[in-house]
Amino acid sequence: GEDVEQSLFLSVREGDSSVINCTYTDSSSTYLYWYKQEPGAGLQLLTYIFSNMDMKQDQRLTVLLNKKDKHLSLRIADTQTGDSAIYFCAESIRGSYIPTFGRGTSLIVHP
């Protein structure tokens, strides 16, 4: 299987919370990232979490890490139409500077 796996699609109603899940295989992962890619654009780093953390919150974004299960999630509160994009989960090992990306989850927000 792939090193980083994500579901490909998620559809939510505007105003609801979105939860995007990701699993990874490398237990030596040090950094775990969430990137956002809007249509025709490059990747924007949304947030990241160190592997020694369980949770990180940044405004509407909450990242949860279950290191035992190698599971990472991104929760977007009060999802807006502007949040529609592809969200990539990624992991890297300290010092490698090269993340391994998942295939991305397309988030569709409808009224």
Added chain:
Amino acid sequence: GAVVSQHPSWVICKSGTSVKIECRSLDFQATTMFWYRQFPKQSLMLMATSNEGSKATYEQGVEKDKFLINHASLTLSTLTVTSAHPEDSSFYICSARDAGTSGVDEQFFGPGTRLTVL
């Protein structure tokens, strides 16, 4: 924040021609730049790591004679797709590491270049 630009944003070329894509770090120095290729509904595939003043390191399966990378300065790396063919059509994204940062291993991504080979 750190800004990375790419030029052109899209290009259409005939089969057999060569295409050069530029990646620039606008407000920081990038000792290392990365080139990725992205297929529709696929993840980013790292093609090569480019270090300023030295030869690029290519990932397994990437032809270095096909995809020429030059990193002549701390703010500019170029990717040249030589003798392009339709199968080279893709979205090419570059990223750069800020030489002055410490802590999180963050790359700053360019907006990407859409290459279509006819």
